Amino acid sequence: MSQQLLYAIEVSLNGLMAGVLYALVALGFVLIYKASGVFNYAQGVMALFAALTLVGFQNGQIPFAHLINEIFGTQVHHFGWHLPAFLSVLLALAMMVLLAVIVEKLVLKHLINQEPVILFMATIGLAYFLEGFGDLMWGSAIKKIEIGLPYGPSDSIDQFTYDLFGYGFFIDRLDIVAALVAALLVCFLTVFSQYSKIGRALRAVADDHQAALSVGISLRFIWVVVWSVAGFVALVAGVMWGAKSGVQFSLSLIALKALPVLMLGGFTSIPGAIVGGLIIGVGEKLFDFLLGPLVGGATENWFAYVLALVFLVFRPQGLFGERIIERV
Amino acid sequence: MNDSAALMDIRNITLKFGGVTALEDVSFDIQEGEVRAIIGPNGAGKSSMLNVISGFYHPQEGGIWFRGERRPAMPSHRIARQGVARTFQNIALFSRMTTLDNIMTGRVTLMRPNLLTHMLWWGRAEREESEHREKVERIIDFLEIQTIRKTPVGRLPYGLQKRVELGRALAAEPALLLLDEPMAGMNVEEKEDMCRFILDVKEEFGTTIALIEHDMGVVMDVSDRVVVMDYGRKIGDGTPDEVRNNQDVIDAYLGVQH
Ligand SMILES: Nc1ncnc2c1ncn2[C@@H]1O[C@H](COP(=O)(O)OP(=O)(O)O)[C@@H](O)[C@H]1O
Ligand SMILES: [Mg+2]
Numbered sequence: 001m002s003q004q005l006l007y008a009i010e011v012s013l014n015g016l017m018a019g020v021l022y023a024l025v026a027l028g029f030v031l032i033y034k035a036s037g038v039f040n041y042a043q044g045v046m047a048l049f050a051a052l053t054l055v056g057f058q059n060g061q062i063p064f065a066h067l068i069n070e071i072f073g074t075q076v077h078h079f080g081w082h083l084p085a086f087l088s089v090l091l092a093l094a095m096m097v098l099l100a101v102i103v104e105k106l107v108l109k110h111l112i113n114q115e116p117v118i119l120f121m122a123t124i125g126l127a128y129f130l131e132g133f134g135d136l137m138w139g140s141a142i143k144k145i146e147i148g149l150p151y152g153p154s155d156s157i158d159q160f161t162y163d164l165f166g167y168g169f170f171i172d173r174l175d176i177v178a179a180l181v182a183a184l185l186v187c188f189l190t191v192f193s194q195y196s197k198i199g200r201a202l203r204a205v206a207d208d209h210q211a212a213l214s215v216g217i218s219l220r221f222i223w224v225v226v227w228s229v230a231g232f233v234a235l236v237a238g239v240m241w242g243a244k245s246g247v248q249f250s251l252s253l254i255a256l257k258a259l260p261v262l263m264l265g266g267f268t269s270i271p272g273a274i275v276g277g278l279i280i281g282v283g284e285k286l287f288d289f290l291l292g293p294l295v296g297g298a299t300e301n302w303f304a305y306v307l308a309l310v311f312l313v314f315r316p317q318g319l320f321g322e323r324i325i326e327r328v
Numbered sequence: 329m330n331d332s333a334a335l336m337d338i339r340n341i342t343l344k345f346g347g348v349t350a351l352e353d354v355s356f357d358i359q360e361g362e363v364r365a366i367i368g369p370n371g372a373g374k375s376s377m378l379n380v381i382s383g384f385y386h387p388q389e390g391g392i393w394f395r396g397e398r399r400p401a402m403p404s405h406r407i408a409r410q411g412v413a414r415t416f417q418n419i420a421l422f423s424r425m426t427t428l429d430n431i432m433t434g435r436v437t438l439m440r441p442n443l444l445t446h447m448l449w450w451g452r453a454e455r456e457e458s459e460h461r462e463k464v465e466r467i468i469d470f471l472e473i474q475t476i477r478k479t480p481v482g483r484l485p486y487g488l489q490k491r492v493e494l495g496r497a498l499a500a501e502p503a504l505l506l507l508d509e510p511m512a513g514m515n516v517e518e519k520e521d522m523c524r525f526i527l528d529v530k531e532e533f534g535t536t537i538a539l540i541e542h543d544m545g546v547v548m549d550v551s552d553r554v555v556v557m558d559y560g561r562k563i564g565d566g567t568p569d570e571v572r573n574n575q576d577v578i579d580a581y582l583g584v585q586h
Binding site for chain 1 (some may be wrong): 403405406414422423429432434437440469496497
């Protein structure tokens with residue numbers, strides 16, 4: 001096999017892995033969009049906040065330590081414990097559920113029957129609030145996630161492909177884990193939204209608030225559930241991205257990567273988020289590999305958007321999105 | 329009327345929207361097993377009354393006694409769970425779901441398996457699902473909508489949508505069924521079908537029904553007792569014959585042709 005082709009395959013594989021991470025972020029958006037018709041601008045910040053909380057709990061950081069020290073002139077920073085990874089994940093998850101309850105109580109509850117654009121504005125507000133709040137609670141230093149995820153290239157894949165092609169592929173073990181976790185998450189979410197009672201209620205709420213109420217579904221309960229699950233997805237995405245590039249502000253910008261994924265896959269489809277993520281991941285890396293040198297590199301910044309825009313022209317509802325039928 | 333037998337007793341309801349008084353001191357009861365019609369000209373407050381009963385509107389004054397007990401103020405989804413199902417004047421269906429799914433969703437509060445049991449005891453959850461499915465299929469047969477089982481309801485013509493909405497309300501096996509203009513906008517044949525379904529529901533399931541209707545002929549055919557409303561007040565109450573001969577009613581309502 002030619003060297004060029006092997007490179008291309010390796011690049012595509014890495015693109016697939018990156019795509020899985022994009023898909024993870026996009027999934028959080030899809031969930032909330034399905035249940036309330038709202039593009040949750042805060043999803044990226046939620047991922048950041050979740051990751052910050054996880055690291056904070058694990059390292060026994062005292063929440064709001066900076067604030068406390070300013071007010072009381074103390075010098076407290078740590079509880080002095082180090083929690084096991086599993087426990088800190090559970091605590092971070094509990095925090096995201098709490099966040100969902102608070103968001104419902106303080107924001108969503110007051111916006112029943114409002115236009116989606118109003119809800120969208122509310123999520124922008126939430127994003128900025130949460131960003132500041134996360135900073136205040138856990139500090140703004142870049143943090144590392146250490147919950148036992150593997151790092152570095154997979155030796156066995158390197159060896160295997162070397163034996164096969166005479167060229168060893170470089171695949172990050174973290175990416176492989178991320179792909180497995182994403183696959184599990186997708187299975188969970190599919191069961192959740194297709195087969196469970198809550199899934200049925202969720203689809204009902206997404207479709208018509210009044211009708212949902214009339215069959216006995218509590219909008220408020222469903223919203224708490226949906227935002228909790230979106231918080232859970234944000235936690236997973238935050239951990240995976242955080243493990244790759246450190247937990248820091250830029251993590252919240254992954255939301256920007258999710259937008260083209262959603263445009264491609266459709267805002268309402270879980271499989272769409274996955275396939276869209278993979279297409280963008282692979283497309284981005286391959287494009288940069290093949291044509292990057294011609295156009296001066298750095299194509300990864302814009303390629304996803306151009307691809308999504310081209311796509312929009314031909315299929316506005318995305319690959320898997322529902323066709324919008326207007327009654328006349 | 330014998331109060332103790334009333335399934336629902338509506339007492340002195342007053343409902344205001346800002347300066348508009350939609351309902352003023354309205355009282356009537358709904359007896360177990362009867363078809364109770366609410367009639368009156370447009371804007372009389374009929375829909376408002378149904379919305380108060382189903383908890384979508386909250387009256388400023390008055391109260392509702394359900395099965396002999398005063399009902400505390402509660403959100404509409406909890407009233408639905410107490411066995412009050414309804415349809416809407418402007419049809420509120422899950423337009424992206426199929427007929428089958430819409431009617432299945434009518435049973436959502438009767439479904440027990442939650443996420444956890446679903447994952448742990450897949451078999452049991454499947455069995456429950458198919459039990460619900462059977463009941464829903466019976467309703468589909470009953471309403472003669474087999475051919476549109478798998479059609480997304482957003483694509484159905486108006487008359488069929490009304491029928492699906494009735495099906496969804498029936499699926500909840502309600503103690504009280506509220507129908508807001510179930511025959512509005514239908515042609516004669518569709519109206520006859522709907523009349524038949526309403527009477528059959530009463531006969532076969534023994535469901536108590538309160539319905540709003542404009543067509544006097546229809547009202548005479550299907551209802552046991554009639555409440556007449558005008559400008560937010562009750563101006564008549566009795567059997568169709570009594571109401572038809574009531575001079576106030578003739579003046580206020582029958583003069584207005586629809
Ligand atoms: N949600 C609402 N907000 C403001 N006014 C309302 C609302 N619902 C009903 N009304 C008013 O209450 C009165 C009765 O309306 P409605 O109950 O819909 O009458 P009907 O169903 O008998 O035609 C009307 O004047 C209407 O404008
Ligand atoms: Mg009305």
